Amino acid sequence: MLVRVSGEVKNHAWGSKTLMQDHFGIGDGTEPVAEVWFGTHPGGESTAIASGKNLSELVGSQLSFLAKFLAAASPLSIQVHPNSEHARAGYEKEQALGLSLDDASRNYRDAFHKPEILIALSKFRALCGFRPRTEILEIFLAFSESQPRFGELAAMVATEVPLKEIVGCLLEDKGLAAGFAETFGGEGVLTPEQVFPIQARDLALELLENYPGDTGALVALVMNYVELDPGQAIFLPAGNLHAYLSGLGVEVMASSDNVIRGGLTQKHIDRAELMKITDFAVLANPLVVPKKLAEGLVEYSVGAQEFRVYKADITGSNLLADLELPAAAMVLCVSGEVAVSTSLEEREVLKKADVVYMSGAKKFSLSGSGTAFVVLGA
Numbered sequence: 001m002l003v004r005v006s007g008e009v010k011n012h013a014w015g016s017k018t019l020m021q022d023h024f025g026i027g028d029g030t031e032p033v034a035e036v037w038f039g040t041h042p043g044g045e046s047t048a049i050a051s052g053k054n055l056s057e058l059v060g061s062q063l064s065f066l067a068k069f070l071a072a073a074s075p076l077s078i079q080v081h082p083n084s085e086h087a088r089a090g091y092e093k094e095q096a097l098g099l100s101l102d103d104a105s106r107n108y109r110d111a112f113h114k115p116e117i118l119i120a121l122s123k124f125r126a127l128c129g130f131r132p133r134t135e136i137l138e139i140f141l142a143f144s145e146s147q148p149r150f151g152e153l154a155a156m157v158a159t160e161v162p163l164k165e166i167v168g169c170l171l172e173d174k175g176l177a178a179g180f181a182e183t184f185g186g187e188g189v190l191t192p193e194q195v196f197p198i199q200a201r202d203l204a205l206e207l208l209e210n211y212p213g214d215t216g217a218l219v220a221l222v223m224n225y226v227e228l229d230p231g232q233a234i235f236l237p238a239g240n241l242h243a244y245l246s247g248l249g250v251e252v253m254a255s256s257d258n259v260i261r262g263g264l265t266q267k268h269i270d271r272a273e274l275m276k277i278t279d280f281a282v283l284a285n286p287l288v289v290p291k292k293l294a295e296g297l298v299e300y301s302v303g304a305q306e307f308r309v310y311k312a313d314i315t316g317s318n319l320l321a322d323l324e325l326p327a328a329a330m331v332l333c334v335s336g337e338v339a340v341s342t343s344l345e346e347r348e349v350l351k352k353a354d355v356v357y358m359s360g361a362k363k364f365s366l367s368g369s370g371t372a373f374v375v376l377g378a
Contacts, residue, residue: 002346002358005055005330007036007069008044013266016073019248023121023334024069024353032073035251038330038355039066043109043257046357055357059328064378065307067330068251069353070118075207076244077265078127078216079274081114083238086277087258088112105268109257115237115304116253117288119311119373120228121334124247127223128234129283133157135196136166136222142190142197146183149176163222163280170218171262171271177215181208199225206245207264216243216263224286231311233288235302239279250332252375254306296320310374312366314338319367328359329376336370 009026015034020026027033037044040056040063048058056062082090090108099106118126130136137157144151156166170176183189184201192198200221207217223241226234228249236242243264261267262274290298296313297320312320314336322343331340333350341347342361350356350372358364366372 001059001360002340002342002344002348002356003058004049004348005038005046005355005357006049007038007046007355009033010035010037010044014072014074014076016071016248019071019073019122020069023248026069026353033071035071036069037066038068038332039063039255041066041255041257046355048357059357059359063255063328065375066253066255067332067355067373067375068253069248069332070244070251071248072244072246074210074246075264077259077261077267078219078241078243078263079259079261080241080278081116081236081238081256082108082258082260082277084113086238087114087256090258090273107258107260107268107270107273112254112256112258113238114253114256114258115235115302115306116251117233117235117300117302117304117309118244119233119250119252119300119309120230120247121250122230122248124228124232124249125245126226126228126234126247127220127241127243127245128226128236128286129224129240129242130163130280131222131224132282132284133163138194139197139200139221142194143184143201146189147176147179149173163282164275164278167219167222167278167280168275170222171215171275173218174213174215177208177218178213180217181205181212211264214263219262224283226286228287231290233290233300234286235288235300237302239277240283241274241278250334250373252307252309252373254304294320306378308376310376312338312372312374314366314368314370314372316369319365321365322363323365325358325361325364325376327377328357329374331356331358331366332373332375334371334373336368338366338368338370338372341365341367
């Protein structure tokens with residue numbers, strides 16, 4: 001089976017009026033487009049274009065993964081995703097409370113975990129996991145001359161107080177957040193040599209401009225700030241604290257919509273639950289290193305059971321023929337024109353923003369001139 005599918009467009013406030021439209025031709029510029037979902041998740045199910053059937057009805061089952069185009073014009077929430085155990089327990093608890101699935105106060109909209117990968121299509125900015133403690137100490141010490149509370153926090157870092165306790169202090173210190181912009185908004189507080197403190201200060205000021213007084217901006221100080229070039233990626237397993245800041249990308253995850261938020265949002269915040277399920281280990285290198293499999297083909301190997309993600313760069317002199325198809329998959333074209341054909345003699349020519357679902361064949365091939373992501377399910 002090889003069928004074209006449409007995506008479910010999500011117009012969240014943090015989305016962009018230009019990124020999705022300029023790159024994919026999605027949206028008319030009058031309202032922000034944040035995400036386009038491709039999969040069988042009930043929160044935004046794909047439709048087979050030819051028949052009009054829901055994808056789950058067409059294939060007779062649920063896909064193990066959910067793929068998205070994502071465009072962020074302003075920061076998303078500081079958030080974390082649960083592991084399978086937490087997801088199941090949280091979902092059952094909220095079901096027992098009688099909360100509807102669209103209740104704004106829910107954390108758990110299904111009973112599944114949500115490991116995910118974000119691959120940049122443009123320059124993409126994000127927060128991902130926790131900085132090394134040496135960097136956190138440097139930042140707090142630099143800030144302590146102007147706000148003594150940071151001196152107390154620096155002492156906690158220096159005396160090996162667990163990072164969980166330090167993050168808890170930042171989340172609760174509304175006074176520190178309220179005074180940050182006034183204290184550090186001017187020039188001359190830091191010197192040009194203080195690279196990490198300046199980076200952290202500017203980021204916190206940006207976040208506070210979007211969300212005045214929000215303590216989530218303080219938590220950003222202790223997180224890894226990353227700038228991805230097109231093709232670079234970050235992986236967000238269960239417990240990884242993260243936030244997307246700006247840019248266009250492809251996101252692939254287990255088929256779940258569970259998000260626990262700690263700040264930088266108008267949506268439901270549950271800091272106690274976030275503190276409960278966050279992994280507070282330092283993440284030294286948040287980037288995923290692609291593995292080259294063949295000329296024009298790389299895999300973003302992250303060890304997720306529900307999906308595998310490949311990036312295919314096709315040229316007139318470089319086609320990818322007779323690739324194995326051990327499970328259902330989607331092909332998402334992000335540039336140029338890519339022809340997808342299967343060993344069942346099916347063929348579809350994709351242009352930018354086109355997506356196909358394929359299953360049942362033993363092999364498939366990609367030709368043309370363009371770039372596509374292949375998402376293989378479990």
